[in-house]
Amino acid sequence: MTFRARNVLDDCRVGLSMLEDETDVRRWRVHWAASVALIRAVGHVLDKVDGEDPIIKQAASAAFKQWKGADPRHEIFREFIERERNNLLKEYRSDVHPDAEVALAFEFSAQPASGGVPVRYAQIAEIDENIYRPFLGGAWEGIDARDVLSDAIEWWDGELTAIELEVARKRSGAK
Template sequence: MIDNLQSNIISANLMWHIVHKVDRKFHEDWSSKARNDADCLVITVYRDKAEKSAEINEMTHAAREVLLDARLALDMLQTETDPDRWRVHWAGGVALLRAVGHVLLNVDQRANVELAKIGDEAHRRWRSADPSHAVYRDFILEERNNILKEYRSKVHPLAEVPMAIRLTLVNPETGEVSYLDQIADFDENLFRPLVEGYGEGEDARDVFEEAINWWERELAAIDKELSIRLRR
């Protein structure tokens, strides 16, 4: 699987991660002093999180609290350059993604009988063969089980990933098109693709964000359905 990845042509999402990383690296103040002041940054993030949470009036508020932390974990994964720390952030982030469903079931649903019915219906729907919920079955559940039960992951194991890049060259006089293939090594976790299963070949952070967005849509749908039923 990894060998196949090495032969892939660089994709648009990889270029996004490169630009994203370079922009952060050279245009933000990530000096050693800023890193030493990381605690202040975390405190600010959690203060913002608390303010956002105060605005949440949905009955799925407990699950949404976990989802906010999953979003914070994604932010950490986007900027972390150390491979060992990245692995720990990934494990924690994946556990949070799965915890959203557990907290919905064990906290939010226990607080409201009608919400419990809607939540149970949703859980059955998510585990069905419906392709619109594949990210839940094939990524959130599987990757969580991989990490918590076997401590393995579908993410490329190395922080440095060799990739094949094809450059398109156009002769300005004749218009003739030619191609130049070369291998480039992307380090500092610039590209951490999934090597099998759901999202294979995609950067793991993109699939992680897809999972977050899926949860947000599903929780919003549950709250909407509850609101409709309570008005009857």
């Protein structure tokens, strides 16, 4: 029923896989832009292509109103899927850390092998090769961009499933 939107969602999964493996920051940025465009395209394709079926269009329109509302279950749509797409495609900026190396400050306590009082340590470590690309602000500050994209893919999967179930219910005549 939402076949074309699901095709786009499958390509989002490919984009995520490419982001996971990419170590070059420029290539990573291109994969990110493509993945962000695709994750938003799921909704556009749902509306414009799968929505050529009036029952799907009606269910998708009702869902879109919920996604745009204040319900925290749909925050990922408003604050990532739409916001990051708008930032990238309209202004070519992103809330994702721009560099391949990310400096992390961490603090820990260690118990000496001989016993005694734990010793506190503070350290800064450089993480490179695009292993960690955190959001620098917004709702996902500090969270790796790929994890947020993965969550968005799962959110879309759930929303498309809900729409498909609603369409099946309407076609079967159930209330």
